[in-house]
Every structure is written in structure tokens, then in C-alpha cells.
Amino acid sequence: MTDATLLTKPAHELAAMLRAGEITSEELTRAHLEQIEALNPTLNAFLAVDADGALATARAIDARRAAGEELGPLAGVPIAVKDNFCTRDLPTTCGSRMLEGWVPPYDATIITRLRDAGLVILGKTNMDEFAMGSSTETSAFGPTRNPWDIDRIPGGSGGGSSAAVAGFLAPLAVGSDTGGSIRQPGAVTGTVGVKPTYGGVSRFGVVAMASSLDQPGPVARTVLDAALLHEVMAGHDPRDSTSIDRPVPALADAARLRDVRGMRVGVVKELGGEGYDVAVEARFLEAVELLKEAGAEVIEVSCPHFTYALSAYYLIHPAEVSSNLARFDAMRYGMRCGDDGTNGAEAVTSITRGEGFGREVKRRLIIGTHALSSGYHDQYYGSAQKVRTLVARDFDAAFELCDVLVSPTTPTVAFKLGERMNDPLAMYKADLCTIPSNLAGNASASFPVGVSDEGLPIGLQVMAPPLADDRLYRIGGWLEAVLEETWGGPLLQQMKPLPETKAVFA
Amino acid sequence: MALTADDVARLAGLARLHLTEAECAELAPELDIILSSVDQVAAVARDDIPMMTHALPLTNVMRDDVVTPSLTPEQALSGAPATEDGRFRVPQILGEDA
Numbered sequence: 001m002t003d004a005t006l007l008t009k010p011a012h013e014l015a016a017m018l019r020a021g022e023i024t025s026e027e028l029t030r031a032h033l034e035q036i037e038a039l040n041p042t043l044n045a046f047l048a049v050d051a052d053g054a055l056a057t058a059r060a061i062d063a064r065r066a067a068g069e070e071l072g073p074l075a076g077v078p079i080a081v082k083d084n085f086c087t088r089d090l091p092t093t094c095g096s097r098m099l100e101g102w103v104p105p106y107d108a109t110i111i112t113r114l115r116d117a118g119l120v121i122l123g124k125t126n127m128d129e130f131a132m133g134s135s136t137e138t139s140a141f142g143p144t145r146n147p148w149d150i151d152r153i154p155g156g157s158g159g160g161s162s163a164a165v166a167g168f169l170a171p172l173a174v175g176s177d178t179g180g181s182i183r184q185p186g187a188v189t190g191t192v193g194v195k196p197t198y199g200g201v202s203r204f205g206v207v208a209m210a211s212s213l214d215q216p217g218p219v220a221r222t223v224l225d226a227a228l229l230h231e232v233m234a235g236h237d238p239r240d241s242t243s244i245d246r247p248v249p250a251l252a253d254a255a256r257l258r259d260v261r262g263m264r265v266g267v268v269k270e271l272g273g274e275g276y277d278v279a280v281e282a283r284f285l286e287a288v289e290l291l292k293e294a295g296a297e298v299i300e301v302s303c304p305h306f307t308y309a310l311s312a313y314y315l316i317h318p319a320e321v322s323s324n325l326a327r328f329d330a331m332r333y334g335m336r337c338g339d340d341g342t343n344g345a346e347a348v349t350s351i352t353r354g355e356g357f358g359r360e361v362k363r364r365l366i367i368g369t370h371a372l373s374s375g376y377h378d379q380y381y382g383s384a385q386k387v388r389t390l391v392a393r394d395f396d397a398a399f400e401l402c403d404v405l406v407s408p409t410t411p412t413v414a415f416k417l418g419e420r421m422n423d424p425l426a427m428y429k430a431d432l433c434t435i436p437s438n439l440a441g442n443a444s445a446s447f448p449v450g451v452s453d454e455g456l457p458i459g460l461q462v463m464a465p466p467l468a469d470d471r472l473y474r475i476g477g478w479l480e481a482v483l484e485e486t487w488g489g490p491l492l493q494q495m496k497p498l499p500e501t502k503a504v505f506a
Numbered sequence: 507m508a509l510t511a512d513d514v515a516r517l518a519g520l521a522r523l524h525l526t527e528a529e530c531a532e533l534a535p536e537l538d539i540i541l542s543s544v545d546q547v548a549a550v551a552r553d554d555i556p557m558m559t560h561a562l563p564l565t566n567v568m569r570d571d572v573v574t575p576s577l578t579p580e581q582a583l584s585g586a587p588a589t590e591d592g593r594f595r596v597p598q599i600l601g602e603d604a
Contacts, residue, residue, distance in 0.1 A: 102585050103584070103585065104585070105577055105581035105582065105584050105585065106577065106581075198561040198562060199561075199562055212559065212560045212561060213561075238567075238569060241564075241566075241567040242560075242562065242564065244562075305550065308546060308547055308549075308550055311543065311544040311545075311546050311547045312544075312547050314540065314543075314544050315544050315547065322521060326522075329522070330587060331586070331587070331594055331596050332585070332586055332594060333585035333586060333587075334585070334587070335587065336587035336588065339587070339588065339597050341597075343597060344597055344598050344599065344600070345596050345597045345598065345599045346522065346599075347597075348597045349522045350519075350522045350523060350524040351524045353521075353522060353523045353524065354523055354524030354525060354526075355524075357523070362523060362525065362529070362533065363533065363536065363537060363540070365518075365521045365523055366514060366517045366518060366521065366523075366533060366537055367537060367540060367541065368521075369517045369520050369521045370509075370513075370517050370537075370541070373517070373520065379545075379548055380541075380544070380545075380547070382551070382557060383547040383548045383551035384544075384547050384551075385557035385558055385559060386547075386550075386551035386552070386555040386556070386557055386558075387547045387550060387551060388557075388558040389555050389556055389557065389558040390550060390555060392558060392561075424536060424539075424540055425539060425540065425543055438561075439558075439561070440561060441560075441561020441562055466561075466562070
């Protein structure tokens with residue numbers, strides 16, 4: 001009989017139990033596969049589950065450990081992978097009909113690093129189609145549901161990963177963040193999500209959406225778990241031309257430090273007020289108050305151009321999308337329609353894209369094509385790139401005064417499924433606070449800071465200068481320790497368990 | 507300037523994206539709302555502000571010109587919708603009036 005409390009334990013505790021020989025990776029993997037079997041029909045967090053492959057990997061790790069081999073700090077711990085990371089043994093669909101059933105012939109660099117570190121890949125998680133969305137509702141394979149309330153969204157685009165981790169289907173996951181796709185799902189599911197410094201984690205083999213904004217990162221239930229996973233993922237990759245060739249800061253050490261005395265914390269004036277839930281602002285301000293009490297120096301800063309960041313993003317992003325998604329031409333991989341001998345190659349490409357892409361992808365392809373077309377290029381794309389400069393300058397000025405900046409991660413708690421599907425602008429506003437860091441490329445993270453009156457989780461965003469990712473973990477690790485003391489345990493313990501769950505807190 | 511269904515159809519042609527007439531008609535007002543909202547970027551984009559194309563200063567990355575392992579032809583073709591004689595099979599690339 002497997003210990004049901006294994007499912008709720010943090011990854012670093014599970015890793016210690018594996019090292020001490022108290023549990024095997026096979027037992028741990030089996031427990032997670034059973035939880036997936038019980039809850040995935042409700043949550044739709046996984047698009048593909050690799051039970052046989054995961055168990056085989058787990059047994060291999062157990063055998064290596066038994067033979068006395070020195071293994072990595074997370075060896076034997078199961079992990080879920082967002083479906084835009086290429087995996088040579090599992091389909092990689094990006095939540096799109098266009099790639100349904102496609103099995104890539106190679107692994108993303110991050111997948112290779114996970115395998116080398118002995119992590120056990122459970123399967124691939126649901127996402128908005130090609131990561132375009134903030135709710136996981138644009139997936140061609142149905143929405144993912146939030147384990148806190150299955151009528152609500154788990155965030156997006158990485159809602160499959162956030163729901164898997166929050167629902168105890170996996171202790172860890174990897175995601176990708178282009179405008180908030182790791183941090184916003186983290187905030188609305190009460191989990192930890194980190195967008196590393198742009199270039200800090202390799203993009204090789206991650207299906208490109210907006211190349212100048214995309215950044216893979218860790219998804220976890222605790223700050224230390226995220227730091228340990230981030231350390232596995234990070235570091236220079238010669239196959240990504242934008243990969244940073246510099247040492248990665250000591251992230252796990254920062255998570256364990258539990259001291260924020262003397263840190264200068266800037267509260268961004270522009271990220272609050274109208275449009276923000278009362279509870280979101282209340283939990284945010286309470287956390288800021290705690291930082292003050294602990295000896296951090298809290299000051300208000302102004303980043304006036306953040307107001308324009310959302311608009312700039314929704315021009316730059318579709319422009320890059322319209323270029324990147326040109327690869328889906330029905331010739332080399334994926335779907336092909338209309339190849340009946342009467343249509344030429346160009347018509348086949350066009351028909352296939354019309355059939356294979358969903359509504360949101362089509363919207364962005366048209367916007368991007370418009371923004372780049374002659375006569376409109378300067379007005380739209382050129383202006384947006386200038387705003388990007390202004391946002392980066394705002395960050396530079398703020399980081400002259402502060403070590404980190406803080407804000408709510410997202411203006412509201414998880415909204416109901418369907419609520420914003422016919423209102424693209426309302427959907428886009430979910431990423432209001434997270435987008436500036438994608439435009440400027442600096443490191444940023446979301447940490448849980450409590451729940452609203454109706455019991456839905458709320459996140460606090462920490463933003464650090466490029467390459468100072470360790471500061472995120474220093475704030476996060478301290479905040480988690482202090483808050484869990486007042487809550488009497490992790491925030492996820494406050495979630496009403498789903499009827500079918502096998503997860504139990506010790 | 508409002509985006510019309512005809513504009514959407516023209517842009518869809520440039521994007522090699524087949525849209526039905528109904529889709530063009532539905533998308534036009536939706537995209538118009540989005541475009542008029544993001545148009546505010548022009549208000550702050552003064553002439554003296556440089557454009558930022560990337561988050562980090564980029565330099566061209568080169569590697570030594572040596573052969574490294576890569577995909578086999580079978581692997582490269584493994585996901586193709588159609589293959590023939592170890593190659594990608596594509597529909598005719600020249601139109602009848604070409």
C-alpha cells in the first residue's frame with residue numbers, strides 16, 4: 001500500500017526520501033500515475049501520459065541508485081512537461097490539431113537535461129493552442145480545469161502544468177512563459193511559477209511562438225522545488241543562439257536563505273488600482289507589509305510606460321507569431337488537407353492552415369500580418385518596439401533604486417470557463433502585470449500569498465534584474481516560510497479536495 | 507480606419523490562411539477592436555526613441571565548421587504528411603497558368 005501523503009510532499013522531500021532509500025522511484029511514479037488516472041478525466045491536465053516509459057525510467061533510476069551511483073538532487077522525482085517541448089518518445093501537439101499525433105525526431109535541450117538529471121517524465125500537459133491564450137481554453141483538445149474550482153480556468157497558456165502540480169498529479173512541471181504563461185497559471189492555482197532571465201534557459205526544441213519573448217521555466221509547489229528544477233534546466237546551450245554563456249546564480253541557496261533584511265523592494269505604482277480585485281490588492285499589500293516588518297526597505301516606484309506594455313506586446317507578439325508559424329506549411333510535419341491532385345502546394349498550405357488552426361491563432365496571424373504589412377509597419381510594429389525600449393528603461397531606472405520590484409501577478413483571481421472566450425481584450429488583460437518582464441527580458445516569478453473571500457488563490461509577482469534570478473528565490477523562500485507559519489501549512493492544504501483525489505496531507 | 511471583411515481576406519491570403527467568408531466577417535470587427543486598442547503605442551513612440559528588437563544585446567554566434575551528428579533522412583521524414591523515395595512529397599508547386 002503506497003503512502004497517500006507522498007503525493008502532497010514537496011519534490012525536495014521526495015528526493016531526500018529517495019536518497020535515504022525510504023521509497024523507490026517506481027513506487028513514487030506509480031502513485032502519481034494512479035492520481036493522474038483518478039483526476040485527469042476531471043481536470044484534463046495531461047494530453048498524453050507515458051505510464052510504461054515513466055515506470056521503466058523509474059526502475060532504471062532505482063537500479064542505478066541501488067548500485068551506488070551518485071545521482072542528481074532530483075533523480076527519481078516525477079515531472080510533467082508542457083506539450084510544446086519536443087520529446088522524441090511522446091507526441092508534441094502544442095494543443096493544436098495542426099500537430100495532432102506528431103512525435104518529434106529529437107528532444108528539446110531541457111528534456112535532455114531532465115533525463116540526464118534522472119527526472120521521470122510522466123507525460124505532456126495541456127496548453128492554449130501554440131501557447132496563445134491565458135486560460136488553456138484555446139487548446140484543440142478541450143480546456144483544463146482548475147483543481148481549486150473545476151468551473152474555473154487554471155490560467156494559461158500553461159494551465160495543464162499548473163493544474164497538474166496544484167492537483168498533485170505531478171510534484172514538478174516545466175512550462176514556457178511568453179507573456180505570463182508560467183506566472184499567471186501559478187498565481188491562479190496557488191503554485192510557484194518562474195520566468196527566468198531571457199536566455200537563462202535554452203529554447204532549443206521548444207516550439208517557437210514569439211522568439212524574442214519565449215522563455216522556459218520551472219513550475220512547482222514550493223520555492224525550493226522551483227529553484228532545484230531551475231538549476232537543472234539553466235545554463236548555456238550552444239544550440240540556442242540567445243542562450244547566455246555565464247554561470248547560473250545559486251538559486252537553491254537563495255531559496256533557503258530566509259532573510260530579506262536590507263533588501264530594497266519597489267512597489268510598482270502602475271500595477272494596481274482600477275481593474276484589480278479588492279482581495280488581490282489586499283493579499284498583495286499584506287505581503288508587502290510582512291516584507292517591511294522583516295526589515296526590507298519598501299519604496300513606491302513609478303514605471304509610467306508599463307501602461308503601454310500590453311498594447312506593445314499584442315503587436316510584437318502576433319508579428320513574431322505570424323513569422324514563426326509559417327513553418328506549419330503542411331509539407332514537412334503535421335496535418336495536410338486538400339492534397340487531392342486538384343490543388344497546388346500553396347493552396348494545400350492555405351487550406352490546411354485554415355483547417356488546423358483555431359480561432360485565437362487565426363486572430364493573431366491576421367493581426368501580425370497586418371502589423372508587419374507595408375504602410376502599417378511603422379505605425380504598429382515600429383511603435384511597439386519603441387515602447388519596448390521605454391519599458392526596459394523604466395525597469396533600468398527602477399532597478400537603480402531597488403533590488404526587486406513587486407506587484408500582484410494578475411489583476412483577478414481565476415475566472416470562470418467561457419467567461420472571456422468571446423472577449424479577446426478581457427482575456428489579454430490577464431497578462432497585464434506579467435508582460436513587462438517579457439518585453440525587457442528580466443527575471444520574474446509568482447508566489448502564492450493567500451486566497452480571496454471565495455477561497456481562490458492569489459499570487460505576488462517579484463521582478464529582478466536580468467541575471468539576478470536568485471533574488472526571486474530569496475524573496476520567495478522567505479515569504480513562503482513566513483506565510484506557511486501563519487496558515488499552519490502550505491496554501492494548497494486550504495483547497496477543497498476533489499472527490500476522486502488520492503492525495504492526503506500528512 | 508476600420509478593418510473590413512475584405513481587408514481580413516486580403517491579409518489571410520498573405521498569411522497563407524484559408525478563411526471562409528463567414529470567418530472574415532466575424533474576425534473583422536474583433537480585430538478592429540484589438541487594433542484600435544493597441545494603437546495607443548503610437549502616442550508615446552517618439553522619433554528619438556530607438557527600437558528594441560530583442561531583450562538582450564545579441565551578437566552573432568558561430569561554431570567550428572565540423573560535422574556533428576544530425577537527423578537521419580528517416581528521422582527527418584518521420585513526421586511528414588507524405589513521402590516518396592526518401593523525400594518529402596509535395597503537391598504541384600507550379601500553377602497551370604505558370
